[in-house]
Amino acid sequence: MTDATTTSSQSTSPFGSVIQWLLRNHIWVFLALTIVVFSLASPYFLTVKNMSNILTQGAFIGILAIGMTMVMIDGEIDLSVGAILALACALSIGLQPVIGSWPAVFVGLLSGAALGFVNGTLVALSGMHSFIVTLGALIGIRGLVFVYTGENALMVEDFAYTEIAEVYLGPLSLTAMLFIALALFFQWILSSTRHGRETYAVGDNIEAAHDAGINVKRHKIINFTLCGTLAAVCGILLSMRLGTAEPNAGKVWELWTIIAVVLGGTRLQGGYGSMWMTIGGVFTLAVLRNGLRLLNTPNYVELMVMGAVLILALVLDKALNHRGDH
Amino acid sequence: MTDVILEVRDITKTFPGVKALDAVSFDIRPGEVHALVGENGAGKSTLMKTLAGLHQPDGGEILYMGKPITVAGPLEARQEGILLIHQELSLSPELSVAENIYLGAWPTNRFGVLKKRELRQNSAKALKALGCGFGPDVRVGTLSVAMQQMVEIARAEAFRANVVIFDEPTASLTDNEKDQLFQTIRNLKSKGVGIVYISHKMDEIFDITDRITVLRDGQVQGTVDTAGTDLNQITRMMIGRTLDNYFVKAKAEFGEEVLRVEGLSNKGLFRDVSFSVRQGEVLGLYGLVGAGRSEVVETIFGVRKADGGKLWWNGAEIPLPTPRQSIDMGMALVPESRKEQGLVLMMGGRENTSLPHLQLFSSGSIMDKKKELETYRKYQEALAIKTTGPDQAVSQLSGGNQQKFVLAKWLCANPKLIILDEPTRGIDVGSKSAIHELIAELAEKGLAVIVISSEMPEVLGVSHRVLTMSEGAVVAAFEGDGLTEENLIDAVSHQPASVAAE
Ligand SMILES: Nc1ncnc2c1ncn2[C@@H]1O[C@H](COP(=O)(O)OP(=O)(O)OP(=O)(O)O)[C@@H](O)[C@H]1O
Ligand SMILES: [Mg+2]
Numbered sequence: 143m144t145d146a147t148t149t150s151s152q153s154t155s156p157f158g159s160v161i162q163w164l165l166r167n168h169i170w171v172f173l174a175l176t177i178v179v180f181s182l183a184s185p186y187f188l189t190v191k192n193m194s195n196i197l198t199q200g201a202f203i204g205i206l207a208i209g210m211t212m213v214m215i216d217g218e219i220d221l222s223v224g225a226i227l228a229l230a231c232a233l234s235i236g237l238q239p240v241i242g243s244w245p246a247v248f249v250g251l252l253s254g255a256a257l258g259f260v261n262g263t264l265v266a267l268s269g270m271h272s273f274i275v276t277l278g279a280l281i282g283i284r285g286l287v288f289v290y291t292g293e294n295a296l297m298v299e300d301f302a303y304t305e306i307a308e309v310y311l312g313p314l315s316l317t318a319m320l321f322i323a324l325a326l327f328f329q330w331i332l333s334s335t336r337h338g339r340e341t342y343a344v345g346d347n348i349e350a351a352h353d354a355g356i357n358v359k360r361h362k363i364i365n366f367t368l369c370g371t372l373a374a375v376c377g378i379l380l381s382m383r384l385g386t387a388e389p390n391a392g393k394v395w396e397l398w399t400i401i402a403v404v405l406g407g408t409r410l411q412g413g414y415g416s417m418w419m420t421i422g423g424v425f426t427l428a429v430l431r432n433g434l435r436l437l438n439t440p441n442y443v444e445l446m447v448m449g450a451v452l453i454l455a456l457v458l459d460k461a462l463n464h465r466g467d468h
Numbered sequence: 469m470t471d472v473i474l475e476v477r478d479i480t481k482t483f484p485g486v487k488a489l490d491a492v493s494f495d496i497r498p499g500e501v502h503a504l505v506g507e508n509g510a511g512k513s514t515l516m517k518t519l520a521g522l523h524q525p526d527g528g529e530i531l532y533m534g535k536p537i538t539v540a541g542p543l544e545a546r547q548e549g550i551l552l553i554h555q556e557l558s559l560s561p562e563l564s565v566a567e568n569i570y571l572g573a574w575p576t577n578r579f580g581v582l583k584k585r586e587l588r589q590n591s592a593k594a595l596k597a598l599g600c601g602f603g604p605d606v607r608v609g610t611l612s613v614a615m616q617q618m619v620e621i622a623r624a625e626a627f628r629a630n631v632v633i634f635d636e637p638t639a640s641l642t643d644n645e646k647d648q649l650f651q652t653i654r655n656l657k658s659k660g661v662g663i664v665y666i667s668h669k670m671d672e673i674f675d676i677t678d679r680i681t682v683l684r685d686g687q688v689q690g691t692v693d694t695a696g697t698d699l700n701q702i703t704r705m706m707i708g709r710t711l712d713n714y715f716v717k718a719k720a721e722f723g724e725e726v727l728r729v730e731g732l733s734n735k736g737l738f739r740d741v742s743f744s745v746r747q748g749e750v751l752g753l754y755g756l757v758g759a760g761r762s763e764v765v766e767t768i769f770g771v772r773k774a775d776g777g778k779l780w781w782n783g784a785e786i787p788l789p790t791p792r793q794s795i796d797m798g799m800a801l802v803p804e805s806r807k808e809q810g811l812v813l814m815m816g817g818r819e820n821t822s823l824p825h826l827q828l829f830s831s832g833s834i835m836d837k838k839k840e841l842e843t844y845r846k847y848q849e850a851l852a853i854k855t856t857g858p859d860q861a862v863s864q865l866s867g868g869n870q871q872k873f874v875l876a877k878w879l880c881a882n883p884k885l886i887i888l889d890e891p892t893r894g895i896d897v898g899s900k901s902a903i904h905e906l907i908a909e910l911a912e913k914g915l916a917v918i919v920i921s922s923e924m925p926e927v928l929g930v931s932h933r934v935l936t937m938s939e940g941a942v943v944a945a946f947e948g949d950g951l952t953e954e955n956l957i958d959a960v961s962h963q964p965a966s967v968a969a970e
Contacts, residue, residue, distance in 0.1 A: 336580040339567055343560045350558040353522060354572035355543030413562045 168458065169406050169422035176426060180433035187436055194313035200428030201321035204421070205376040206399040207406075208321075208328050209258075209369030211420045214403055215332070216365050217345040217412025218272040222261060222279035223373040223399060224392035228287045230254045230377030232387040235296045243303050250381075251374045257283060258370015262363035272366075280396070288389045296387040307382035317379045322421075324372070329417035341365065345412025401448070402427045405455045472534075473498050473662045474519065474550070474631050479528035481514055481686075483864065485856035488514040490686040491528065496631055496662035501653060503673045503694070504666045506683035506706055507896040508868030509854030512666050513555055515683070516633045520552035521545035533630075543573055546623070549630040553620045553637060555666075555867045561609030566591035568608050569622045594625035598652060614645035621652060624661070632656060633664040636867070638672060639894055640804070642757040650676055668868070668896050670699055682706055707898035715904055715929025718911035722932075723747030725783060726885050726916040727799075729768060732777030737763040738940035741777070745885065750907060750917040752931030754924065755960055760940040761920045762804055765887045769794045769801045782884075798884035802875065804893060804920070816859035817873050818844040825881045847876035850902050868894050879906050885916040892926060904930050924953055936960050 164171060181188040206223045213220045234250035241249070261279055265272045298304060309316040332338035340361050343351040352358050381387055406423025408415025430451060434444045474496045481489040488511045496502055504512050517523045519530065521539035529536050532548060539545045545552070559568050567574065569591045575583040591604035600618050608616060617637060624632045634653070638646050653676060657663060665677055673680060674694060682689040682705040689705040700710050728744035738760035745751045753761045766772045768779065770791040779788055781797055789797065811820045822829045822840045829840045844858050851872045855865060862870055871894045878886065888907070892900045907930050911917050921927045927934055933947040936959040944959035946952075 334582050334584070336574055336576045336582060339563070339574055339582065340572075342563055343567075343571060346560040346562045347558075349556075350560050351572065353542055353552075353554065353558045355521070355541050355546070356572040413560070 167407065167416075167418050167422060169419055169426055169455070172455070172458075173422055173426045173429065176429050176433065180429065180436070184433065184436045187433060190313050192432065192436070194310075194315065194318075196425070196428045196432045197313065197318040198315040199432065200424050201315070201317040202376055202380060203395065203398050203402055203427065204321040204424040205317075205324060205372055205379070206395060207402045207420050207424050208324055208417065209365075209372035210399050210403050211406075211408055211415055211417060212328065212332075212341060212365045213272070213369045214400075214408050214410065215341050215345045215412055215415045216362055217348070218265060218362065218366070219276065219400070219410075220258075220261065220272065220366065220369045221276040221396050222257065222283055223369065223376075224395040225280045225283035225287065226254050226257050226370050226373040227377035227380065227392035227395065228387075228389065229257070229283055229290070230374035231381040231391050232287055232291050232296055232389070234378045234381045235298050235385075235387040236290065238303070239299060243300060247378055250378050251371065254374020254377070255367055255371040258367040258373070259363060261370060262366025265366065266359035266362045284389075284393075291387065291389045293389055295389070298381070298385040301385070304382055304385040307379060317383065320375075320379070321424075324375075325417045325421050332416060337361075337364070342413060345414075347413070398427065401452050405452060407455075471497055473532070475531040476515070476519070477529050477531065479515070479518060479525045479530070481511075481518060481523060481525050485860070486854075487686050489518070489525070492683070492686070492688050494681055494688065494691070496664060498630070498660040498662050499657050500678040501657055501663045501665050501676050503677035503680040504664055504683065505668075505670075505673060505680060505702065507852070507854075507898055508872065508894075509866040510683040510706075510896075511686040512683055513635055513866060514686075516552055516635060516664065516666070519545070519550055519631070519633065521550075522552075546573060546627050546629075549628055550633075551624050551627060551629040551631065552633045553617070553635060555635040555639075557613070557616050557620065559608050559616055559619060561607070563608060564604065565595070565602065565606050565608055565611075565619050565622075566604035568619050569594060569604075569626050573627075590626055591622070594622040597625045598622055613640050614642070614648070617641070617649070618652075624656060629661060631662045631664070633666075635666045636668070636894060637665075638667065638669065640757075644758075646672075668894060670702070670897065673702075674699070684708075703897055706896070711897060711901065715901070715925070716908045717930060717932070718748065718750055718908040720748075720932055721912075722749050723914060726781070727768070728780040730778045730780075732764065732767060732779075733775045734763060734767050734772060735775045736940075737767075737772075738937070741942050743935055743942065743945075744780075745916045745918060747884075747914045747916055748911050749933065750911050750919060750931045752927040752934040753918060753920045753937060754927045754934050754956055755922070755937035757922055759937040759960070761937050762889050763940075764937070765801060765889060765918065765920065766803070769799060769887065771801075800878050800881055800883040800886045802878045802886070802888050802891065804889040811862045811870060811873060811877075813863035814861050816857070817848060817853065817855055817862055817865075817876075818858035820862055820873050821847060821877050821880060824877060828880075828882065843880050844876075847872075847880065850906060851876060851899050852902065868896060868899075871895055872899065875903065875906075879910065883915065885918070886910060887918040887920075889920045890922065891919065892921070892923070900926070924956055928953065928956070 186192060210220060210223065230250035230253055233253055234247045237246035237249055257279065261276055264270065264275045307316050311319060332341060340356050343356060344358055344361055348358060377392065380391060402423040403420050404410060405426055406419035408419055430448060431444065434447060472495045476492060476494045478491045478493055479489050480491055492515055506512055514523060518525050519539065521541045521544055530539060560571060566587050570587060575586045577583065588604050595604060598618060598621060600622065602611065602615060608619060637649060641649060653663060667673055677694050679691055680694055680697065680702060681691040682702060684706060703711050723746060725744050725746050730742045732741040733739045741764050755761050763772060767774045770789045770793065774788050779786060812823065818840060821844050829836050841858060848855065853869050853872045855869065862873055875891060892903055895903065907917060907919065919927065919930055928951050933945065934951060934956065935942050936944045936956055938960045946955050
């Protein structure tokens with residue numbers, strides 16, 4: 143409504159551009175705020191060990207959130223990431239005695255890519271909404287995991303496998319490093335490659351993208367495949383860290399993932415978002431969960447706080463950016 | 469050089485249930501503006517989409533620079549130098565101007581990594597060649613409609629287009645913007661670009677084009693030189709009859725006052741607007757695009773917040789309503805941009821027509837299918853809406869036929885006051901009079917009607933009383949014998965006193 147004849151007053155001073163960046167990525171301000179609050183509230187919060195914990199815990203949801211961000215900028219959603227994670231986790235442990243550790247990991251990865259590909263193909267070709275398609279996938283794949291594991295947790299036999307994930311660089315675990323590296327890589331994809339531009343174009347105005355000659359179907363299939371693959375990466379890291387594969391692994395993680403991405407500011411309807419936002423959202427979520435637990439908050443209160451924070455973040459986002467209005 | 473850039477021979481295109489193009493032949497010469505006219509659904513957009521690679525023809529051939537080509541897709545068309553500027557702007561609001569100019573065809577290296585500098589520089593050059601006042605880094609969503617259109621036109625520079633197709637480009641431009649667009653078109657023309665110009669506005673056709681091709685039901689009725697023809701001949705070719713300049717005006721029998729506003733203001737948009745409208749009366753709001761007419765009615769309806777003013781409804785003063793309250797009171801607003809406001813694209817015309825007022829079509833909670841179908845039939849026939857049936861998804865209809873359903877949907881409602889903002893925009897000349905008749909019918913049923921229009925004959929033809937607006941103020945009111953073209957022109961070309969005084 144506001145676009146009568148205004149061109150946005152793009153401020154060019156460095157100070158102005160910092161402000162602009164913070165307005166778009168206000169989640170980082172919020173993250174800083176939560177860190178300050180919890181540091182004051184609990185002496186155990188701002189310790190190297192706890193920070194390291196937060197980074198690692200956040201990184202699992204974070205890796206899922208990277209793929210989810212790609213899919214969500216496309217204007218789609220993937221509810222099956224938690225289930226894909228569980229399957230990849232189970233395969234990478236269950237297959238070890240049969241084909242060895244690394245081949246098992248590879249098969250786990252492949253399963254994620256394949257399932258993502260199937261999701262994407264169904265969404266692109268059937269015209270059904272991804273919410274429905276991936277909801278079906280969530281149920282079906284989880285069922286598959288139960289069948290495969292025989293409803294029991296699978297244990298790793300070769301304990302060297304669990305040591306892979308024990309690599310630390312200072313307070314950064316392998317998982318945390320991988321998350322940050324992947325997030326930066328995908329941010330680069332979004333901002334500097336053809337695929338990235340396509341992602342925004344498709345999510346923003348799918349007709350314009352189609353009319354401009356972008357192969358929308360192929361594009362969506364690629365992003366769902368990426369999302370499935372990243373979910374498998376997350377599942378494999380989890381299998382290394384835990385040494386077991388629970389059939390219930392990653393349950394409701396898709397919800398946490400979506401919350402993290404939305405909290406970051408990526409728009410649910412697509413066309414707008416970035417990995418910077420998602421990193422901010424992921425760590426804000428991790429800090430909140432960790433901090434509330436340190437304060438011995440009962441579980442239900444924790445859930446209520448998280449819900450309230452999410453809604454607050456959405457309101458704030460609308461107020462700051464006025465982006466919901468087309 | 470051949471004297472024809474692009475030639476279409478016997479192109480045929482069939483959609484389920486319609487032959488949209490039936491052995492169409494057509495050619496474009498360098499440096500000419502070639503008009504393509506025809507009723508809503510005649511096949512104009514389909515023909516152009518075929519040239520731009522968005523549809524594949526079922527038969528016939530396309531010759532480009534004398535050689536037969538197949539246009540495999542929109543990217544190929546652009547690479548060849550054929551550019552379509554869409555009926556509905558086709559841009560990504562979140563992306564920058566540069567990214568939109570090269571949408572889908574961004575310069576990259578072998579690995580798909582963007583060459584950002586090249587992208588910016590080339591875009592900046594294209595924008596400069598057009599004399600655009602904005603740079604390549606601006607987000608497109610922040611630009612006005614006219615500027616967004618310039619972004620699409622900049623593609624012509626960026627891809628060195630030989631053929632540029634404009635599909636109803638002036639639908640939402642102000643007069644100034646239209647003049648600028650025409651200047652741009654003349655510049656392209658002087659560079660030897662061949663231009664196709666689709667429009668329902670006949671004055672524009674006669675103003676800017678060199679030749680006119682008329683399409684009717686997917687067939688070419690003929691191509692004539694603009695200089696050697698006139699409006700009558702063209703309309704006869706389009707609709708098979710001439711149009712008498714006869715407007716049906718509702719009988720002037722007015723009842724109680726329905727709406728009155730006094731001193732309504734909205735900062736920066738309009739000020740101190742006062743008027744009233746009675747049952748059975750058609751009130752016209754005339755002014756140039758941008759005079760603030762739409763803003764006034766949007767404020768009355770509650771879509772915009774007023775800065776001041778009073779409102780009476782059925783004689784009682786009430787606070788300015790919210791849109792919900794307006795609807796409940798019995799006010800209906802048909803806005804000028806109908807796309808957003810629009811239709812459920814997957815539903816057919818029948819369901820779309822009854823959608824906002826299901827209570828009219830049901831007893832209890834059971835739908836009266838027969839009545840619904842009858843209503844659909846009535847409007848479909850009256851407005852000559854081209855569909856294959858009551859349940860054809862409206863997404864498959866031509867732009868103008870979609871517009872007609874949006875109108876039908878509001879015209880068949882039973883409000884106390886209906887406000888129509890540019891009711892005949894995008895609608896072919898043949899159906900305009902049908903819409904005027906429906907407006908008269910509403911007034912005679914006792915509704916109060918407000919019609920906003922930039923078309924003088926239309927305003928004069930349908931209204932009992934006309935207010936003219938200029939730069940956000942009501943400058944004059946005319947009725948009876950005062951309703952003449954001279955009076956209206958005179959009124960809008962003068963600075964409003966209240967503005968000049970400030
Ligand atoms: N994708 C489609 N599927 C089915 N029918 C279609 C499709 N696109 C167009 N048509 C039909 O083809 C015919 C021609 O439509 P087209 O859009 O070319 O008309 P037009 O001349 O551009 O009309 P307008 O002036 O209203 O824009 C119409 O009857 C329309 O319903
Ligand atoms: Mg059309």
